Amino acid sequence: MAVEDLKITCPECGETGDLPVYESVNVTREPDLKNAVLDAGLFTWTCPLCGKTVRVSYPFLYHDMKRRLMIHFEPDGAQNSQELAYMTAASGLFRGTDYKLRTVQNYEQLLEKICIFDQELDDRVVELCKAVLIRELAQEHPELSIRRALIDVRDDRIYVAFIDIDEDVFAIELPDDLYNRLYDLAYDLIADTDTDTFQTVDTAWATRTLSAFSL
Numbered sequence: 603m604a605v606e607d608l609k610i611t612c613p614e615c616g617e618t619g620d621l622p623v624y625e626s627v628n629v630t631r632e633p634d635l636k637n638a639v640l641d642a643g644l645f646t647w648t649c650p651l652c653g654k655t656v657r658v659s660y661p662f663l664y665h666d667m668k669r670r671l672m673i674h675f676e677p678d679g680a681q682n683s684q685e686l687a688y689m690t691a692a693s694g695l696f697r698g699t700d701y702k703l704r705t706v707q708n709y710e711q712l713l714e715k716i717c718i719f720d721q722e723l724d725d726r727v728v729e730l731c732k733a734v735l736i737r738e739l740a741q742e743h744p745e746l747s748i749r750r751a752l753i754d755v756r757d758d759r760i761y762v763a764f765i766d767i768d769e770d771v772f773a774i775e776l777p778d779d780l781y782n783r784l785y786d787l788a789y790d791l792i793a794d795t796d797t798d799t800f801q802t803v804d805t806a807w808a809t810r811t812l813s814a815f816s817l
């Protein structure tokens with residue numbers, strides 16, 4: 603639901619306009635909004651006079667009722683008291699349910715999180731896989747400086763794309779056997795990490811978890 607309009611001034615020609623700002627996006631009730639999140643249309647204003655596009659970023663809650671998922675998009679870690687109150691209320695609402703509550707800090711992470719849950723994967727196990735693969739790559743190919751890894755889906759296949767220090771990318775298919783092994787190995791151990799607060803489940807979380815459980 604759009605709660606307010608953001609006033610935008612075109613940096614090219616000075617024309618002004620409004621972009622609706624959403625506090626929460628319920629993609630089950632409004633599937634069109636999901637597409638607008640995925641193609642960034644929700645965050646893009648196009649100048650009606652000169653065609654210049656302006657990209658904005660603001661915190662909102664992504665809510666998928668079907669997948670029982672809430673992702674709090676919190677760009678740049680900015681969080682105001684209103685946001686915090688809203689998240690706390692949402693946490694309380696879903697306490698004791700099997701809802702997944704996640705926080706992401708940038709648009710890339712948001713798209714990846716949506717992709718992972720759309721593939722019906724467990725994002726914690728996926729992050730553990732990524733951390734293991736990055737660790738193995740660092741051992742076998744110390745010349746590669748892998749900075750991060752992202753899940754990507756092409757032609758119904760799930761890939762892990764590794765991005766190095768120069769932003770060069772190479773990808774491998776997510777190994778089923780690794781996913782299944784870590785799922786079995788780690789599931790009981792990490793079950794209690796899925797609590798009733800919004801959590802950041804990223805590669806840093808996975809690296810900490812691997813080391814905590816000596817995996």
Ligand SMILES: [Zn+2]
Nearest residue numbers: 612615649652
């Ligand atoms: Zn313009």
